[in-house]
Amino acid sequence: MHRFEGRRALVTAAGSGLGRGVGFRLAREGARVSLWDRDVELLEAAAKEAAAEGLSIEIQIVDMLDANAIAAAARELEENSGGPDVLVNNIGGSLHTPFKFLEQSDGDWELVMAANVTACVRTTRAVLPGMVTRGYGRIINMGSKAGRFGSLFAGANYVASKGAMQAFTLQIAQEFGPNGITCNSVCPGAVVTPRVERLLAERQSEEERRRVLESIPVRRHGQVEDIAAAIAYIASEEAGFVNGATLDVNGGQAMSI
Ligand SMILES: NC(=O)c1ccc[n+]([C@@H]2O[C@H](COP(=O)([O-])OP(=O)(O)OC[C@H]3O[C@@H](n4cnc5c(N)ncnc54)[C@H](O)[C@@H]3O)[C@@H](O)[C@H]2O)c1
Numbered sequence: 264m265h266r267f268e269g270r271r272a273l274v275t276a277a278g279s280g281l282g283r284g285v286g287f288r289l290a291r292e293g294a295r296v297s298l299w300d301r302d303v304e305l306l307e308a309a310a311k312e313a314a315a316e317g318l319s320i321e322i323q324i325v326d327m328l329d330a331n332a333i334a335a336a337a338r339e340l341e342e343n344s345g346g347p348d349v350l351v352n353n354i355g356g357s358l359h360t361p362f363k364f365l366e367q368s369d370g371d372w373e374l375v376m377a378a379n380v381t382a383c384v385r386t387t388r389a390v391l392p393g394m395v396t397r398g399y400g401r402i403i404n405m406g407s408k409a410g411r412f413g414s415l416f417a418g419a420n421y422v423a424s425k426g427a428m429q430a431f432t433l434q435i436a437q438e439f440g441p442n443g444i445t446c447n448s449v450c451p452g453a454v455v456t457p458r459v460e461r462l463l464a465e466r467q468s469e470e471e472r473r474r475v476l477e478s479i480p481v482r483r484h485g486q487v488e489d490i491a492a493a494i495a496y497i498a499s500e501e502a503g504f505v506n507g508a509t510l511d512v513n514g515g516q517a518m519s520i
Contacts, residue, residue, distance in 0.1 A: 266499045267294035273340060275327055275386055276354035278305030280456045281405065284487035285351055285494050290318040292350065292495060297340055299325040327354040327382040330386035337389035346393030349401045349498045354385060355379035355424070356458070357417035362466060364419040367370055372420045379424035380431070387435065391444070400444035401498045402435060404428045406509065408452040412517040415475065416453075416466040425450075429509065434506030445506040447497045452513025454485040481514035 267289055274286040278300030290296045290313065295501060300306050306322040313320035321344075325336045340346055355378050360371035387402060394400030409417050410425025428448060435446040453459055453475075463472060476482060493512045496502055511517065 265293040265497070266501070267292045267349070270294045270348045271321040271344055271346065271496070272296045272349035272351065273386075275325070275382070276300055277351075278302045278309055278322075280458065281451070281454060281487055281490050282351070282353035283309055284491045285353065286320060287313070288317065288488070288491035288495050289349065289351075289498065290320050291316075294300060295319040295321075295344065297323055297344075297347065299323050299327070301326040317510075327386075328377055329358050330385055333382065333385045334389055337386065341390075341393050346397075347390055348394070348397070348399055349403070350386065350394075351403045351405065351424065351494060351498070352383035352428075353405045354382045354386075355405060355407075357414075357421035357462075360418060360420060362416060362418045367418055367420055371418075371452040375420040375424050375426075379421070380427050383428060391439065394444050395439070395442045400439070400442070401502070403442065403494050403497055404432050404446070405446040406432075406448040406450035408450055408511065408513045408517050411450055411509070411511070411519070415471075416462055418446065430510075433507050439507050445497075445503065447502075447505060447508045447510065449490065449493050449497060449510045449512060450504045451485055451490045452479070452511075452516045454487060454490060456487065474488040478516060479513070483514065485512060485514065486506055 272289045272294040272430045274282045277286045277298035286296045286298045310322045323336050325332050361367050407425040409422045432446050432448045493510055
């Protein structure tokens, strides 16, 4: 499939984990992709792998907690390649803050809100004017099962931040739909990246992990490619009538009507 031929995509926090998987998926489907991350080694490794595969992937060192860095990188992208048609707001996570609410400090809340909400708001604000001018855009916010149903291993700050992004998604969808821009959220259940593997090992016993797995109707955790495939659909041109939607990608672990 070459659904993204001629399209440019930006994926934030994409040196590893889900972001990297999404970026590679879009590039394999023909997009020219820009990966942002603050970790230079991860970015360089991704660039090397992309070059070996002949993929059109560019890397940019950006600390997503730095407003000026986001603005400068977005400006550079706009000037060099005309700005993205697809934005995947992937930056986020519980950032190893405590699980228990009463153990979370103001600093834990500020950090998690800064990464999961403010950084995505800033990136969206930086790329939207270009999308409006071109009359086309796909914005995908990386939500989480946690933001809709609560979490067994990430705390209230993370759950609240992903809930905020759900609400943000609806309003951007409403306001920019008339400009040919859709905004949707994709909400993964636990995807066993190295980081999540460490978190699960630390916060759940073997017995708890076995019970969680039994509660997932498809009887497995998610893979990066499960999420990348869902995002590739919502980011594609053919998903133009899907707007303000939430796509749960959790194997049926949490469902709603
Ligand atoms: N992995 C899961 O199970 C899961 C489930 C639901 C939702 N999510 C969401 O998916 C997104 C990605 O999760 P992941 O598990 O792949 O993440 P991850 O923790 O594996 O990190 C991905 C990347 O973020 C980069 N990063 C961290 N802080 C940064 C900063 N300030 N500036 C720039 N880059 C920074 C890291 O260098 C890393 O390469 C997050 O929004 C997360 O909340 C993940």
